[in-house]
Amino acid sequence: MEPEQFSRLFEQIIGRKLTPSEFLEARATGFDPKEIKSIAKIDALATTDADDLSLHPQDPGYQPPPQDLSFSPDARSNAEDAATSDGGAEGSIAHDRYESADPHASGFTQPPNLNPQQDAPTTGPTASGDPTLGDSTAVIAPVNKKSKKTMVAIIAAACIVCVIGAVAFFLFQRNREIDLSNKITVTFEGYDGYGTASYNESEVNEYLMHELMLRAGYSEDEYNMVITSDGADLDETDPRYGTVGSWGESLDIELSQEDKLSNGDVVTLKVSASEETPVKSFEKEFTVENLKKVQTVSTKELVQDQVSFSGMNGAGFANVDDELLSVEGNNQGLSNGDKVTVVLSDEYINNLLEKGKAPSEDSIEIEVAGLKEFSGIGKIDTLLDMVAKLPSETYEDEPAGEYDSYSVNYAFESGKTYIRLDSASSYSYQDDVNAETAISLVTAYKVTKTTTYVEDTYSNKAGDVETEVEYTYFGYQNVSVYNDSLVLSDLYDVEGYSDNLDMDAVYAELEMDGYTEYTPQQPAA
Template sequence: MENLKRYITRKNLLMTSFITGVIGVVMLLIYFLTINTMSASALSMLSFLCILFYVSFFLLLLLTAAYAFHIFYDKQRSTTLYVLAGCTVVGLLASLFSISTVNVIFQVINGNFSAIWSLSASALNVDFWLIIMMIGQIAAGVLAGYLRFVKKAEELSSEDLSQMQDTAKQVGDAAATAARKAAGSVSEGTAKLSEKWKNYYHTEKGKKTVRLVGIAAVVVIVVIIAISIWSATRTTPIDLTSSCEVTFEGYDGEGDAYINCDVDYDINNPQIASFVYDVEYTIDNDGALSNGDKVILHADYSEETARNLKLGVENAEREITVEGLTEVYRTYEDIPKEVSDGFASAAQAALEAELKEDEGSTFGPDTITINSCENIGVYYQYSSSWGEGSVYYLFRTDVTEEDEYSVDNIIDYYYVSIDPISSEYTLDLAVDSDDIYVSGMYLYDDEKNDAQAGEWLKSYYSDLQVVSENFSDETYQDTTTEK
């Protein structure tokens, strides 16, 4: 206890009470400046008022414990101590009646609107208890300041008490008047107290004390202004794109982006939840994406809403590399050489097998001789719906068919299709494969030519890309020789 008494000195108690009184004056000014205003700056000041309330509550609690220590443990009996303790206890009791409501108001101002449901009936009288608390602080502060800087005595006379009561009332009235008008002047103190202040100021000790008090006041004001600016400008960071998972689906060159974002925010704050819900995400060139593209993920949000909610938006844009799209072959040249190298030989082998199929059959010729099987054109077709391609080989065949009655020399045109050509499918190029299809082009004219066959194929299949054509200008005709 002896160690405790070293810190709970008269000087320390008076200075703490004086500081508490200064905070009370600032709180009273803020209260009257913001009571009928709901602007963003007023809400910021009201938030600062709540912070000052918590600081005052803590100081009042410490002072009450310190005064109780001196009165009940140290057995000190003095009017000064009783008056200071009484004002402090009044302020503490008033703060206890309003602390729960102030806590709810502070949470609501900071966006937690669900806290409003915890308001009790005592919230209706929060203004009354806050004012009582501030009056108690100011009264104790004025008395402590008078004792600390002017009277410098252990006890107050009845005249001093009367002067302090008048001064406390005048300080409270002056603070209210200044706050309501946002300007004005503080009422003059009593003539006798003013004269004492003047006389004291002209002494060497008075000048030194005034300088120290002035420095302390400037420091307090600077701290209050700094905290006010910090409270008004501080923002809650919110990252809009770092948590986003972007996947790509579809065909290379026609890819679509699918965006899934799980933004980290205070889920108990409905305003922030609404802000996050309204954010729209877009990807550059969506619907026409190709593997390897560098695209930007944009988070489109309301900047005004972010300012009103004091949100510091981070990573509103993010660069992403497109990958995972299915590679497709839109032209014949897109097909890898190792894939297309076997097409021509496989097509010709399948055609020759088809030409020989009827040899020696019941209704077919006895022998079939393939004189020539010349590839005269290559065509390609791409289906954007399926992401697959088909290649067509156009052949002119010269075949001799012989039976016991005649020898027929036949010039015909065939096409061989190979599909589906896709990066996700491995073709079977065997002669009897379902991936290879042989079809005759029955040109019933007596005379035939390559250009005619090419036009027929291009009219039968739309959107054919010409890979190569090697047409002859010669006209061909079938011949038959009777035995």
């Protein structure tokens, strides 16, 4: 019988495959099927015949039985005898292989991946090309259930390690501080001396929102909902919402200087956050560069024809184009010789920069000049005389009559005179050259009222004298000026409040109302 047929028949009858020793013994019998039970060392009464119903290795559901890797003395002796009787190369090789397979023999080396106590997967054809027995140099056993469980356990453990690693990495990413040092980009634009600095605020804010929401416990889907709906669907009572809000309020991103930059300047970016906010605080310096060069123009030359002064000396003001220039500080009550600071507007500077020019300074100090004297206004002395008559016209003496018990007399003591430049129309403005000019002229007075009793009364006796003093002012307001002369018609006289306690209080009241002290010029001798 052919070795392949013998081997298959042996497996069907005995229920397992031939061992190497049994194969050599079968070959010695010429592969006689009658010797199968004898070769297998099995009692005929305990075995099946050739018609055994055992599954063929190719049949579905077949599970090969475990193979015994140990060798009995008889099998080893038979194998050695068979090898000796054959005298060929195969006998010698088989003898050597059985020697190497004895784990108790001197110099034994266990084949790789082969453990007599553990099954190993079967292999393919032998090196000699015989596909029936597999590799004759190593006895291969089929995989058992224990091996399968071990492999499943190893795979499961590997999966658990991967999951734990992924979770640990996610938690590390979530709990670490947000570092914006490589996210913020500072950009410099404009012209040398007038450059501006900015950073990618929108991009940084979007990144911060994403990172802070995730750290507060929001999911990616919830973040995407915020981006698409402007946060309208977020629950403001959610603790996570409050957490993100408090983090954002504690966070501050600022540049040390954002405008009027020159090439070579150093701008510091500062990111600061509270200890509870998961954002890294740091400072980072940037050097200004690549700003465009411009031609410098004298600021004095730029504004000298755009500033003029109107009014009167002591009550003047500067005229400027409000869209281009502005006057720093008080622009009223100016006198010749005063200094005013004129500031160039951003619009004016930008217009110059577009032409490749820049002012030497953003502001300049200009001296007030050309204001006329109030004394040069025609008929002002006449108005002063009219003011002097107002107290006595307002407060007249009251002599005691036939039926009066007392008399009243008034005494007036003049103080300083004040003048104010006004607009005759409430719809005109100081910088309107067509506006009608007007002045207000007042003089402070101390008014003393004396009451003298000429007969006895319920509370006084004849001869008693009572004195009352008040401090006030008298004058005229909004007196029109035409062709450098006052128009003395339709005059409106005024009187101050009478609750001032001294003359200084009157002066303070007038100055706060925009009046300036006026000293009439004495006529030349």
